[in-house]
Amino acid sequence: MKEIDRGRLRAALAREQDRFVHEHPRSRELFEQAREHLFGGVPMSWMTEWAGAFPVFVREASGAYFSDVDGHRYLDLCLGDTGAMTGHAPRTAVETIIEQIWRGVTFMLPTEDAVWVGRELARRFDLPYWQMALTATDANRFAIRLARHITGRSLVLVFNYCYHGTVDEAFATLRDGVVVSREGNAGPPVDPALTTRVVEFNDIAALEAALAPGDVACVLAEPALTNIGIVLPEPGYHAALREITRRTGTLLIIDETHTICAGPGGYTQTHGLEPDMFTLGKPIASGVPAAVYGFTAGVADRIRAAGGVSEDDKFDAYGIGGTLAGNALSIAAMRVTLEKVLTQDAYDRTIPLAKRFEQGVQSAIEEYQLPWHITRLGCRAEYWFQPTPPRDGSEANASMDEELVSYMHLAALNRGIMLTPFHNMALISPDTTEADIDYHTQVFRECIEAIAG
Numbered sequence: 093m094k095e096i097d098r099g100r101l102r103a104a105l106a107r108e109q110d111r112f113v114h115e116h117p118r119s120r121e122l123f124e125q126a127r128e129h130l131f132g133g134v135p136m137s138w139m140t141e142w143a144g145a146f147p148v149f150v151r152e153a154s155g156a157y158f159s160d161v162d163g164h165r166y167l168d169l170c171l172g173d174t175g176a177m178t179g180h181a182p183r184t185a186v187e188t189i190i191e192q193i194w195r196g197v198t199f200m201l202p203t204e205d206a207v208w209v210g211r212e213l214a215r216r217f218d219l220p221y222w223q224m225a226l227t228a229t230d231a232n233r234f235a236i237r238l239a240r241h242i243t244g245r246s247l248v249l250v251f252n253y254c255y256h257g258t259v260d261e262a263f264a265t266l267r268d269g270v271v272v273s274r275e276g277n278a279g280p281p282v283d284p285a286l287t288t289r290v291v292e293f294n295d296i297a298a299l300e301a302a303l304a305p306g307d308v309a310c311v312l313a314e315p316a317l318t319n320i321g322i323v324l325p326e327p328g329y330h331a332a333l334r335e336i337t338r339r340t341g342t343l344l345i346i347d348e349t350h351t352i353c354a355g356p357g358g359y360t361q362t363h364g365l366e367p368d369m370f371t372l373g374k375p376i377a378s379g380v381p382a383a384v385y386g387f388t389a390g391v392a393d394r395i396r397a398a399g400g401v402s403e404d405d406k407f408d409a410y411g412i413g414g415t416l417a418g419n420a421l422s423i424a425a426m427r428v429t430l431e432k433v434l435t436q437d438a439y440d441r442t443i444p445l446a447k448r449f450e451q452g453v454q455s456a457i458e459e460y461q462l463p464w465h466i467t468r469l470g471c472r473a474e475y476w477f478q479p480t481p482p483r484d485g486s487e488a489n490a491s492m493d494e495e496l497v498s499y500m501h502l503a504a505l506n507r508g509i510m511l512t513p514f515h516n517m518a519l520i521s522p523d524t525t526e527a528d529i530d531y532h533t534q535v536f537r538e539c540i541e542a543i544a545g
Contacts, residue, residue, distance in 0.1 A: 094461045101543045108502040112144045118161040119149045141513050143502035153180035155523030166510045167528050169518035174350050177375035178433045179521035185378035188428040198419035205427045212430050216357045219386035224418035228349040228373025229257025231385040234412045235369045239310035239343045242394040247308045251293040253485025255319030264288040292484035296332045303340040310343040315359035318350035320488040321515045322467045322474045345369040354470035356436050377425035442471035442520040449473050452533030460544050474517040503539045
């Protein structure tokens with residue numbers, strides 16, 4: 093195995109940084125203007141977390157591509173970090189969304205589309221009851237509240253380096269085996285050790301020990317870790333997770349917001365998982381803010397029996413819901429997305445393309461004899477700067493190489509390819525082509541050639 097020449101890497105990164113600044117004068121100008129009134133120069137702080145000296149300002153997007161204000165066109169393999177997984181502005185969805193806007197956006201009343209969406213969610217994910225939210229964060233937060241309400245337990249268990257939006261309980265990590273606030277957690281309402289247990293993904297013994305006292309209301313789990321990089325479950329892990337949660341009276345919430353890349357029914361349908369509750373946001377409405385959470389008949393019965401909350405009560409009085417949740421626009425966008433965009437046909441196209449991406453990257457890794465590897469989950473793939481897949485969040489975090497990540501991202505961006513920030517992940521939309529994938533392989537090889545020792 094060969095190693096990267098760090099001197100060549102730093103020189104290449106400096107060249108890419110200079111190139112980026114030179115080729116994006118208008119984005120730079122807008123960024124400086126935005127700093128006058130937008131904190132950090134952006135409408136949301138992590139929009140600055142890209143490899144360049146400032147963010148690219150987008151002019152328009154369609155399908156698998158977007159264009160910036162400097163006239164550059166990019167193959168988008170980030171796709172709004174899953175929010176635009178269906179491609180930018182899918183025509184079928186856009187037509188329906190525009191029609192609904194003309195008919196009204198929000199009424200605090202249901203529409204006929206809601207009946208169809210509820211029925212389709214039940215069919216697709218095999219859970220009979222559903223409620224709506226605007227973000228996956230809210231869906232997770234509401235599911236946790238209901239879990240605490242019906243179990244009478246206060247604790248939540250999450251996996252180290254998981255991601256569930258901005259749910260307070262999930263911003264916890266392990267330090268020398270002790271639950272502490274994750275680095276950068278701003279203004280935590282309480283010490284996360286008071287609300288949360290954390291174990292490593294794929295560690296069955298640790299999971300068993302954490303749930304044994306019988307005081308955890310729910311496990312909030314991604315089927316595979318995704319925001320620290322793709323960390324796949326080991327064989328038998330999900331079966332053990334389900335058996336232990338049932339035996340200890342702990343509800344199992346599966347968050348498919350990223351792992352919906354596995355298929356039209358997510359990892360849950362593809363691998364036959366049996367959650368008590370299920371959450372999903374981001375791509376379910378073709379980019380319109382929307383999310384859902386569903387639960388079993390047994391959970392519904394327990395909600396009815398628990399007292400204080402019923403189907404006739406205003407859930408928002410109990411910290412669940414919101415005035416815009418389930419609005420007519422979101423529901424219409426969900427219906428058309430589920431019916432005509434996020435379909436089996438779409439996955440029949442995107443998953444083979446992701447396999448092609450995986451094969452192209454792997455061939456380059458082997459050609460240059462690098463101690464790297466690539467992992468794929470459905471239509472999502474990611475390359476790692478280590479020889480073997482990480483088993484858990486700690487191993488994934490330890491493998492991060494910020495200098496190398498910055499170079500690979502910026503070099504790709506300067507050549508017209510946008511990867512997902514924070515790690516080396518690519519998401520394939522239905523509009524992506526084989527030529528797009530092959531172009532990424534070409535760029536990936538060029539980037540390696542510039543820094544290989």
